[in-house]
Amino acid sequence: MSLYFAYVMIGLAIAMPVGAITVEMTKQGLKNGFMHGWAVGLGGMTIDVVLILALYLGVAKFLALPYIQMPLWIIGAIFLFMLAYDSIKNADKDITLAGEKVNKSFFSTYRNGLLVAVSPGNLVFWISVFGAVLADSYSGNGANQFLIVALGILTGILLHDIGLLTIVSLSRKVMNRKMIKWTSIIAGLLLFGFGCYFIYEFYIDLKDLIV
Template sequence: MRELAIAFSLGMAFSAPPGIVTAEAIRRGITGGFVSAVMVGIGSLIGDAVYAALALGGLSALSGYPVARSGVGICGALLLFWLAYDALRAQVPTANPSPKRSDFIVGAALSLTNPWAIAFWLGFGGVLLSAGIRNPEAKLPLLLATFLTGALAWSLILSLMIALAKRFVNATLFRIVSIGSALVFIGTGLYTIWQVYLDLRRG
């Protein structure tokens, strides 16, 4: 139980820091409410689970090819720039629109276009070991599932907070959130391109 509690806590801690998924969940949650924010979070977890399965399934050799990483990175940067454009042209909703399938798709795409995700999941056993879990390799699937459950729990908490705060959002605050999200996306996209450039130089 102690090891599961550690994995669950690590999952929440992994998801809690502000980042591109959080920024998009906030932006879409303000527009579409609780379910829209949750769908972004669940989509990102699906992407994480795919990369985790690839890493655990022995396909980790892909992470050793700079060209493959760079291709994923460029796709990720383009997605971020598109999200920045979408955020800047967003308008204050006049009613509560129904959650869209794109909420889930965007969350998954943000996760799947992270070129360093496989590297993180390859080191997942080391993360657990450093947290005090002995022989994590023997129970990696269970610990991974618990980790993702913790990440999902944080996504639900964040989405609830967004839904509760939604009633206080006016046109000015909505615009500030949209511009802030766009800046996060642009900055992360530029950083990703810079890292891809450095990766290709080293490769």
Template structure:
């Protein structure tokens, strides 16, 4: 049991490490808003991923092959990622912060925004859904042989310990390393991150257009 849990944690670390929309947004938020907004983007993504994994157990994978569902995900994914990326270009002079004070009630409410951003990026990113579908089919499905499905689900949820460890590590790295870089370099990194998200959004828009043309 312990070895299985360790395997799932290591798997979570390896799954979270590749650069993707969530990691890019964690970096961008960490540069401009500080540690907690950066971390909450990752927490929002983890919330969606956990819900997706549960829904995979409940048979969501059958619906992901429906053309209408795929088209909807492509359209919403394009909109969410493009909007998130464009924010970097509309606010290029956004101040670089050391760490904001979130003790006030109004400031604490502001923390909801990065969390919801993480939720939406993970929920409407078609690559994320296909990613979890592949993980479910190749790695997680072996636990379905366990007679206790609920226990199997919780064991596999240990993946999120590894994902959470990576998110904390990335948020801390951005938080401490930005003090070593010049503001111009940090703004360039932020703009590059925005460009990456816009490019991914345009890619999904093109995929959606191709799929729509296939209906005629």
């Protein structure tokens, strides 16, 4: 149990820094409430679970190849640019104030979480976190340890998401439509910035590959 709780804390620590998922969760949480913000987080965690399974099955070495990672930088940047454009263009749309009925579909926000999570940064994170236990993952004890580590980190991320969205939901009750609109615009700019960072990382990898 101590190993599990240790990795719960690691999951919390990893989820704390503001990233693209956090930005999208906060935006959707403010515009459409707790469940839609959480849908983004669930979308991100779906990719996390898929990556955990891929790592367990030994796919990590393929994900670490430059020829695999480089296209993902571009794909991730395109997804983020699309979300940034939508966030800014529709900043004053799909806003549901506290107490109003939400018309936006749960699946659409879940899909946004999937799109944001498909990024090399996310892949590199999982490869690095689970690299230490991959060597023993095919033995009996190693497999059990891998599962405990995975569950611990996912629990930590889940606790972070719930805590963040609880704060967002409480803040939403005192925010008006204009404040939420500008929050959506700022979120769009941040997502655009993350997309530019992905392009920069692609350029660095390409430069290193050529040299």
